[in-house]
Amino acid sequence: MEPDAQLIQSCLRGDGPAWEELVRxxxxxxxxxxxxxxGNGTAAEDLTQEVFIRVYRTLGSYQAVYxxxxxxxxxxxxxxxxxxxxxxxxxxxxxxxxxxxPQLEETHSPVRSPDRQLQANELSEKLQQGLAKLSPxxxxxxxxxxxxxxxxxxxxxxxxxxxxxxxxxxxxxxxELARVLxxxxxxxx
Amino acid sequence: xxxNCAITEERLTDYLDGILAPEETAAFSAHTATCAxxxxxxxxxxxxxxxxxxxxxxxxxxxxxxxxxxxxxGPREEAADWRKWFxxxxxxxxxxxGMGLATVAASVAILFHAFAPAGGxxxxxxxxPASIVxxxxxxxxxxxxxxxxxxxxxxxxxxxxxxxxPQPAQMNAPASVPQPPPSQPSNDPHEKSGAVPHSGxxxxxxxxxxxxxxxxWPDGNTTRSLR
Numbered sequence: 289m290e291p292d293a294q295l296i297q298s299c300l301r302g303d304g305p306a307w308e309e310l311v312r313x314x315x316x317x318x319x320x321x322x323x324x325x326x327g328n329g330t331a332a333e334d335l336t337q338e339v340f341i342r343v344y345r346t347l348g349s350y351q352a353v354y355x356x357x358x359x360x361x362x363x364x365x366x367x368x369x370x371x372x373x374x375x376x377x378x379x380x381x382x383x384x385x386x387x388x389x390p391q392l393e394e395t396h397s398p399v400r401s402p403d404r405q406l407q408a409n410e411l412s413e414k415l416q417q418g419l420a421k422l423s424p425x426x427x428x429x430x431x432x433x434x435x436x437x438x439x440x441x442x443x444x445x446x447x448x449x450x451x452x453x454x455x456x457x458x459x460x461x462x463x464e465l466a467r468v469l470x471x472x473x474x475x476x477x
Numbered sequence: 478x479x480x481n482c483a484i485t486e487e488r489l490t491d492y493l494d495g496i497l498a499p500e501e502t503a504a505f506s507a508h509t510a511t512c513a514x515x516x517x518x519x520x521x522x523x524x525x526x527x528x529x530x531x532x533x534x535x536x537x538x539x540x541x542x543x544x545x546x547x548x549x550x551g552p553r554e555e556a557a558d559w560r561k562w563f564x565x566x567x568x569x570x571x572x573x574x575g576m577g578l579a580t581v582a583a584s585v586a587i588l589f590h591a592f593a594p595a596g597g598x599x600x601x602x603x604x605x606p607a608s609i610v611x612x613x614x615x616x617x618x619x620x621x622x623x624x625x626x627x628x629x630x631x632x633x634x635x636x637x638x639x640x641x642x643p644q645p646a647q648m649n650a651p652a653s654v655p656q657p658p659p660s661q662p663s664n665d666p667h668e669k670s671g672a673v674p675h676s677g678x679x680x681x682x683x684x685x686x687x688x689x690x691x692x693x694w695p696d697g698n699t700t701r702s703l704r
Contacts, residue, residue, distance in 0.1 A: 304550050311545050319537035333538060337545050344549040412532050434529045459490040466521035469528075476524040 292357035299347055311340055317358065317436065318365050324431045325369050325424075327416045335372055339365045355445050362438065363446045366428065373424055411474070418468040426461035433458045480504040485515045489522060 290309070298306030318339050323332035343364055354360045419427050432438045432446065443458075444451045469475070485508050491497050492505050509516045602608060 307550065308546055311549075312542055315537050315542050315545065316534055319541065320534050323535055329538075333541055333544075336537065336541060337548060340545045341548055408531065408533065411528055412535075415529065415532055434526070435532065435534075455490055456487075459487065462522050462525060463486060463489065463518060466518070466525040469525060470521050474524070474528060476520045 293352060296347060296350065296357065307344070314358065314361055315340075318361065321362065321365050321431060321436055322369065324416070324419060324435055325427060326372065327420050331372070335365075335368055339368050342368070355442065359438070359442045359445050362432070362436070362442070366432075366446050369428070370424075414469060414472055414474050418465050418472065418474075421468050422461055422464055426457055426464055429454065429457035430461035430465055434462070480508045482508075482512060482515055485509065485512070486518065489519065493522070493526065 292310065292313070295306045295310045295313075299310060315336060319332055319336045322335040322339075323329060326332055326335070339361070343361060346364075350357070350360055354363075419431065422430065428447070429443065432443045433440075438446070440451050440454050443454045447454060485505060488497060488501065488505065492502065497505060509519050603612070
């Protein structure tokens, strides 16, 4: 598989198929981050599209010194999520009922047996509801670490905060999320 | 070091990552063994971590990539490969296509039954192309002969009716048709006797016109046939 850096160079020379490959390779990551943060399929879809439009326009400004392309892409996504969070703050305040019980818009269906699928969907939904109750700082830290599986250094680069702060947020985020989920019935047997 | 609940909470992730010094790990374990609240917290976070490992990445909507490419590279042409020749395949799986096919099959069965020889009982020999052509040819000629007979019968009926029956042209004559004035009765017996064939001829034409138009027959043919 061609490395991201080569694809980016091809993109900058106007190679359409290279851009297509780059989009196909990273859409899943960006969409998951957006979906887990917003808890809304339509918003996640729109945000993912916005992220790639921005990346397409600013690809020339990407340099390897910023770190690996996925980290840079995550930074762009995270900035987009911050903007989105600010934009929708008023909606959330006036729509506190929906906020208390976030509804999942669509059911995602990886191929697996119906029983396991049901359990996975239920778990995914509860996790989403729990994440929605965290503050945005803690939520993004947990998502980046535990769902996107980024290293601390990568999260530090994305969030632009010291690594100690990253760890502290992840720590508090996990404890908070575990407590919320425990109240929702997701607790050790 | 005086290990307490606050420190346990603060160092939880380091403990889970396994980066605590051995004496810190021992102190952590000793504390959670005696503190129910911290033990519960540790168990809950451990459970959360194990559950989050089970959560698989979500599949983005299938159209999302195409949407992104359209919004960045611009609308692209449809895939011009062999697959587009099979675009119609999903269409035939629709229920309405099945219903349509069932209707066509029923129609064919009815037609076949109607035109089949021996009152609809079909033998294997009837299915040979020669038999089918023969049967169809026979049916067409029979139908044509019936039609011709029907037309001829109608002609006879109209002719007899127009000569012997009531005079529809006179009965339905509009008020504006000029009638002979009653104040001038004719005493000429020839004129009186000649009135019958004259009025009869008029009534033939009028009667035919009255029947003619709904049947759709051409006027020229009718007139010619009667003359």
